[in-house]
């Protein structure tokens with residue numbers, strides 16, 4: 001199974017930790033965030049990594065020569081969706097994509113990898129307990145989902161806490177067919193929206209992956225949720241970093 005790690009961002013909210021290295025090099029429990037992710041995949045026999053880098057990509061290239069790399073050199077002017085599509089050439093097969101600034105257990109990978117649907121999204125159902133203390137990244141910023149009968153019905157930051165089934169953790173699996181539809185849809189929306197506002201993004205280039213996933217849901221695309229009650233922490237702010245250092249091992 002191909003893994004695509006989306007890691008081109010600046011990590012500005014984690015300064016000064018990210019002054020010289022990318023956010024995924026930040027250490028929790030004596031191990032880089034990136035190494036926690038690699039271990040979660042490797043414990044499931046998955047060892048085929050492509051890293052989409054931008055900010056300080058050279059540091060990742062130096063320390064992980066076993067990776068394939070895609071360079072999102074324009075990272076300051078784009079966002080997660082465009083970043084992911086720097087690895088489009090690898091999307092002719094099933095793949096799992098993940099943000100590079102998250103901690104998740106091998107069990108999350110096992111559940112996502114075992115799911116047979118075309119598009120599956122990993123969702124933390126215990127998300128609210130983490131947000132109690134997350135004042136620097138309020139739950140309004142969380143990429144939440146609503147669900148019905150096993151399927152995702154909406155993926156959006158504006159979902160009310162009480163309506164949310166959980167938080168999309170940034171890990172998603174696409175079968176070869178699901179990946180094909182993702183690529184086709186991307187080309188359609190890019191053709192129509194390049195340089196123009198798209199969903200909640202001021203310009204298409206600044207869109208998040210969840211913007212296009214929501215767009216696809218509205219066309220009737222089926223996505224399922226693979227739940228994890230916790231077993232996940234996202235590191236955006238200094239507060240998140242300290243929380244992870246206290247709670248992750």
Ligand SMILES: Nc1ccn([C@@H]2O[C@H](COP(=O)(O)OP(=O)(O)OP(=O)(O)O)[C@@H](O)[C@H]2O)c(=O)n1
Pocket residue numbers: 006007008009010011012013014023052054072075076077078079080083084099100101236
């Ligand atoms: N142009 C971008 C922006 C973000 N990302 C990646 O998308 C993931 C989630 O993004 P976010 O949490 O916003 O991280 P950063 O952009 O790195 O953080 P900050 O906003 O603090 O700079 C991260 O792994 C980040 O590297 C990316 O590949 N390309």
Ligand SMILES: C[C@](O)(CO)[C@H](O)COP(=O)(O)O
Pocket residue numbers: 141142143234236
């Ligand atoms: C993608 C993200 O990390 C999920 O929590 C977060 O939403 C990014 O926030 P930003 O708006 O790009 O600062």
